[in-house]
Amino acid sequence: MTNEATPTVVAEVACPLCGHACDDLGVDTAGAALAVVANGCERARQGFARLGVISPAATPRIDGRQASLDEACAEAARILAASAQPVFGGMALDVGGARGAMELADAAGGVIDHMNNEFGWRASRVVQDGGGINTTLAEVKNRADLIVLVGTDAVSAQPRFFERCVWVQETMFDLQPASRRIVYLGAGLDTAPGHSPDGRAPDVFEFDLNRMPEALSLLNALLARQPVAGEAPLGIALARWQELAEALRAAKYSVIVWAAPAFELSQVDLNVSAIVGIVRKLNTTTRCNSLPLAGNDGDLSMGAVHIWQTGFPMRTSYASGTPQFDPVHNGIDRLLATGEADALVWISSLNDRVAPPACGVPTVVIAPPSQQLDAEPRVFIPVATPGMHHSGHFVRTDKVVTLPLRALRASSLPAAGQVAAMIAARLGEVKA
Amino acid sequence: MSVIKLTGGRVIDPANGVNDQVRDIYVRDGRIVAAPDVHEKVSAEYNIAGRIVMSGAIDMHSHIGGGKVNIAREMLPEDHRGDPVERTELTRSSCGHAAPGTLAAGYRYAEMGYTAAFEPALLPMNARQAHMEMGDTPMLDTGGYAMLGSDDLLLRMLVANEDQQTINDYVAWTLNATQTVGIKVVNPGAISAFKFNQRKLDLDEQNAYYGVTPRRIIQALSRAVHELGVPKPLHVHASNLGVPGNVDTTLGTMDAAEGLPIHLTHIQFHSYGTEGERRFSSAASRIAEAINRQKNVTADVGQILFGQTVTASGDNMVQYRNADHGSPKKSVIMDIECDAGCGVVPFRYKDQNFVNALQWAIGLEIFLMVDDPWRIFLTTDHPNGAPFTTYPHLIKLLTDRSFRNAMLDTINPDARAMSALGSLDREYSLYEIAIMTRAAPAKLIGLADRGHLAPGAAADIVVYREDADRERMFEKPELVFKDGELVVRDGRIVKVVRGNTHVVKPEFDIGIEKKIRPYFERFHSVRMSNFKIGDDELCECGGGSKLIAHACRKRG
Numbered sequence: 009m010t011n012e013a014t015p016t017v018v019a020e021v022a023c024p025l026c027g028h029a030c031d032d033l034g035v036d037t038a039g040a041a042l043a044v045v046a047n048g049c050e051r052a053r054q055g056f057a058r059l060g061v062i063s064p065a066a067t068p069r070i071d072g073r074q075a076s077l078d079e080a081c082a083e084a085a086r087i088l089a090a091s092a093q094p095v096f097g098g099m100a101l102d103v104g105g106a107r108g109a110m111e112l113a114d115a116a117g118g119v120i121d122h123m124n125n126e127f128g129w130r131a132s133r134v135v136q137d138g139g140g141i142n143t144t145l146a147e148v149k150n151r152a153d154l155i156v157l158v159g160t161d162a163v164s165a166q167p168r169f170f171e172r173c174v175w176v177q178e179t180m181f182d183l184q185p186a187s188r189r190i191v192y193l194g195a196g197l198d199t200a201p202g203h204s205p206d207g208r209a210p211d212v213f214e215f216d217l218n219r220m221p222e223a224l225s226l227l228n229a230l231l232a233r234q235p236v237a238g239e240a241p242l243g244i245a246l247a248r249w250q251e252l253a254e255a256l257r258a259a260k261y262s263v264i265v266w267a268a269p270a271f272e273l274s275q276v277d278l279n280v281s282a283i284v285g286i287v288r289k290l291n292t293t294t295r296c297n298s299l300p301l302a303g304n305d306g307d308l309s310m311g312a313v314h315i316w317q318t319g320f321p322m323r324t325s326y327a328s329g330t331p332q333f334d335p336v337h338n339g340i341d342r343l344l345a346t347g348e349a350d351a352l353v354w355i356s357s358l359n360d361r362v363a364p365p366a367c368g369v370p371t372v373v374i375a376p377p378s379q380q381l382d383a384e385p386r387v388f389i390p391v392a393t394p395g396m397h398h399s400g401h402f403v404r405t406d407k408v409v410t411l412p413l414r415a416l417r418a419s420s421l422p423a424a425g426q427v428a429a430m431i432a433a434r435l436g437e438v439k440a
Numbered sequence: 441m442s443v444i445k446l447t448g449g450r451v452i453d454p455a456n457g458v459n460d461q462v463r464d465i466y467v468r469d470g471r472i473v474a475a476p477d478v479h480e481k482v483s484a485e486y487n488i489a490g491r492i493v494m495s496g497a498i499d500m501h502s503h504i505g506g507g508k509v510n511i512a513r514e515m516l517p518e519d520h521r522g523d524p525v526e527r528t529e530l531t532r533s534s535c536g537h538a539a540p541g542t543l544a545a546g547y548r549y550a551e552m553g554y555t556a557a558f559e560p561a562l563l564p565m566n567a568r569q570a571h572m573e574m575g576d577t578p579m580l581d582t583g584g585y586a587m588l589g590s591d592d593l594l595l596r597m598l599v600a601n602e603d604q605q606t607i608n609d610y611v612a613w614t615l616n617a618t619q620t621v622g623i624k625v626v627n628p629g630a631i632s633a634f635k636f637n638q639r640k641l642d643l644d645e646q647n648a649y650y651g652v653t654p655r656r657i658i659q660a661l662s663r664a665v666h667e668l669g670v671p672k673p674l675h676v677h678a679s680n681l682g683v684p685g686n687v688d689t690t691l692g693t694m695d696a697a698e699g700l701p702i703h704l705t706h707i708q709f710h711s712y713g714t715e716g717e718r719r720f721s722s723a724a725s726r727i728a729e730a731i732n733r734q735k736n737v738t739a740d741v742g743q744i745l746f747g748q749t750v751t752a753s754g755d756n757m758v759q760y761r762n763a764d765h766g767s768p769k770k771s772v773i774m775d776i777e778c779d780a781g782c783g784v785v786p787f788r789y790k791d792q793n794f795v796n797a798l799q800w801a802i803g804l805e806i807f808l809m810v811d812d813p814w815r816i817f818l819t820t821d822h823p824n825g826a827p828f829t830t831y832p833h834l835i836k837l838l839t840d841r842s843f844r845n846a847m848l849d850t851i852n853p854d855a856r857a858m859s860a861l862g863s864l865d866r867e868y869s870l871y872e873i874a875i876m877t878r879a880a881p882a883k884l885i886g887l888a889d890r891g892h893l894a895p896g897a898a899a900d901i902v903v904y905r906e907d908a909d910r911e912r913m914f915e916k917p918e919l920v921f922k923d924g925e926l927v928v929r930d931g932r933i934v935k936v937v938r939g940n941t942h943v944v945k946p947e948f949d950i951g952i953e954k955k956i957r958p959y960f961e962r963f964h965s966v967r968m969s970n971f972k973i974g975d976d977e978l979c980e981c982g983g984g985s986k987l988i989a990h991a992c993r994k995r996g
Binding site for chain 1: 505507509510511513514515516517519520521524525526527532533534535536539540541542543544563565566568569572573576592596634635636637649760763770771772773774775776777778779784962963964965966967969970973977980981983
């Protein structure tokens with residue numbers, strides 16, 4: 009399909025519906041729903057259609073009753089002022105939304121935690137413990153000769169990964185894209201996209217995903233030329249593992265793709281550390297990089313803003329007046345479950361499918377009109393969607409590229425960041 | 441209209457040749473004016489008799505924003521814990537010592553009398569994030585130098601022997617698209633070479649794939665910057681950073697500019713010889729002599745100071761090599777978007793370590809041996825040599841010989857024995873400090889209305905209580921005005937403001953996009969239209985920052 013602009017079709021639109029942030033969409037703005045008419049994926053088509061509608065009838069609500077934006081913000085401010093430990097969840101936001109949320113959370117003495125962060129903070133801990141060697145999408149597209157997908161098929165998280173980064177028309181260098189070798193580690197993955205355009209099947213190492221730590225230890229041992237026990241570790245002939253280790257050594261630019269949410273939760277740090285070990289070993293003689301897949305639901309946008317403004321990642325408490333980072337203590341599910349939190353603000357302009365937890369504390373929801381709710385919150389404030397109704401910025405999977413999000417059609421609803429700033433201003437009045 | 445008067449201060453304004461003269465300063469609408477009109481009333485008067493008055497300080501090289509800085513922040517919670525910034529009625533909470541949050545950085549710079557800082561390694565592909573981080577850095581004017589030289593597009597153009605005009609158009613296009621104020625090259629061509637598994641690249645060594653040498657890249661870029669009339673000379677992080685004996689590479693790099701303006705950054709890290717038992721020695725005198733002789737050369741020092749910091753660089757080749765020396769031992773190395781790279785390695789400089797102690801001495805030797813304070817700049821390459829909060833201490837080392845020599849007596853004795861520092865009597869005057877930290881950076885970058893106190897200048901003004909202890913004097917100014925507003929009193933923020941973003945917009949042939957657009961579509965992961973940052977978007981990135989575009993006078 010072409011991506012030509014017409015009077016109603018906007019070309020080269022960036023998509024905030026997964027961390028890949030494709031920016032080649034054509035979006036028709038003529039109908040009631042925003043229609044992705046060029047490029048994009050099913051998730052983009054559904055997301056633009058659902059979130060891109062205009063909802064003139066949507067109004068804020070207090071206890072289910074219609075209220076003005078001002079009244080709703082004032083009520084939210086009262087809830088925060090009365091709270092000893094408010095928590096901020098959801099956080100599927102663009103940069104502007106994240107900026108507003110940060111201001112509010114600091115003023116309210118809260119804790120911010122993203123809906124994906126139960127996995128995300130564990131991956132971040134590996135950066136804090138040892139670091140890593142990483143690459144970005146355009147490098148993969150032009151250089152990767154061997155791609156090992158560890159526990160993820162990539163496309164479940166980021167549907168156009170193979171289309172945009174792997175099976176491309178050409179690369180800048182001597183590498184033929186169709187000649188790349190694709191390897192999957194783990195069973196139950198959608199390996200169909202790993203077939204090359206000329207029909208070569210990918211190499212799939214099928215084993216229970218919960219045994220990923222063993223598989224990665226095995227690879228680390230083979231790369232370190234250490235002895236390995238057994239003829240068929242994880243039910244796969246040792247010779248295949250050995251051949252994979254040799255292929256990694258021989259590759260000029262191998263890439264190890266992983267996604268924290270694809271790992272068993274308790275194994276996230278272990279697996280990521282093992283991947284870092286593999287990559288570091290290989291770089292003593294050749295080039296190998298890891299490519300973490302993240303950014304879905306704006307988790308990297310929220311995460312980046314949190315880190316740059318205060319220095320600390322999410323799960324930092326602002327209750328004492330200075331930032332206190334403690335990712336184990338400050339998980340908001342834990343704080344809510346133990347009764348340590350006494351108010352919940354759920355802000356989410358990019359994901360309306362994950363409902364705020366029913367937690368029995370006064371709850372403020374700042375989300376699109378289509379937000380799924382298990383129960384009516386104390387305060388609901390409908391907001392517009394970045395990249396559809398208003399402009400914004402979105403941090404992509406590799407933490408390098410930030411895409412500009414466009415206003416494709418006007419909405420009368422405010423942006424999440426504006427609402428957060430209004431509540432913060434009200435909070436100042438309530439406290440004064 | 442309201443006019444502010446600063447009465448009776450001792451003004452040090454080197455850009456206008458004013459050295460410690462008692463003058464009144466008037467400010468209207470954020471600008472310095474000669475005197476109020478007859479009908480105007482002075483709405484606020486500050487009696488600053490006996491105080492030293494300078495324009496706001498300008499840090500011309502400080503890693504304050506962008507992906508690698510954010511990696512450093514994420515990596516180092518231990519850096520932040522001991523260094524919190526409290527939330528107050530006015531200010532937000534934040535924290536961090538070597539890799540502070542943007543809020544902490546903005547407040548602390550302002551509290552030290554700095555009113556502008558420039559991010560020297562803005563990766564074009566990461567430009568939005570860098571601008572957003574700088575936009576969230578309150579109090580300060582900001583700007584960035586866009587990194588070129590390992591981007592595959594430039595290397596392909598050099599291989600294709602494109603003419604200089606085409607290179608110029610690409611460079612100008614990059615400055616416009618990324619909204620930056622200068623061009624930097626980091627370990628020329630070597631970030632690309634590392635992606636092809638090269639582990640070192642000398643000035644005249646070829647990139648394994650492209651066959652292009654660092655010298656060729658410096659020639660092409662320094663000429664482009666010059667011919668486009670960009671005021672800021674090409675900002676060069678030379679080859680072989682940190683390598684004993686790299687002085688020859690550094691001198692060769694100066695020559696590569698072929699007489700055109702060239703700025704060598706953090707030159708301390710590039711001034712090493714191979715004398716002595718440990719094959720590591722100071723080559724400061726050769727470097728200083730070359731700078732003194734070659735008037736086209738400027739440099740900032742990149743002074744190291746002892747203690748914990750983190751090194752964050754675009755130079756992934758060198759950072760990968762140094763990762764094992766990291767303390768604590770962790771590192772992030774990245775290849776980035778066929779555009780650039782980065783490497784982040786925490787580092788602890790120790791005064792009893794021979795190499796670190798000699799690095800400290802080499803930096804100071806360069807400061808003291810370069811004659812012209814207009815051509816040597818006061819930096820620690822924040823945070824690579826030390827956090828910017830050490831500047832007052834560094835000023836004391838430069839202005840106070842007995843203090844310096846007392847410090848010299850405490851460092852590793854072998855390093856002390858190999859350094860000429862003890863024999864250098866020079867003490868920088870306040871006038872020279874004002875040159876290095878205000879007048880010269882403004883002149884170098886082309887900030888016509890900053891770095892001085894003449895009528896028409898922006899009212900970025902700092903008032904110091906004179907103190908023989910220059911560290912105490914410079915760490916806590918009495919008053920700081922930003923664009924005419926009082927923002928700091930007695931070293932504490934009294935008003936939070938948002939600074940401006942400085943850019944240049946050199947002219948170019950828009951036809952260059954016929955080359956760039958298809959290149960993006962074929963090889964990149966974003967479209968050209970989504971790479972370019974427009975004026976309105978820049979201001980949105982900056983959270984409402986005002987854009988100030990500085991003039992370029994085409995020379996080509």
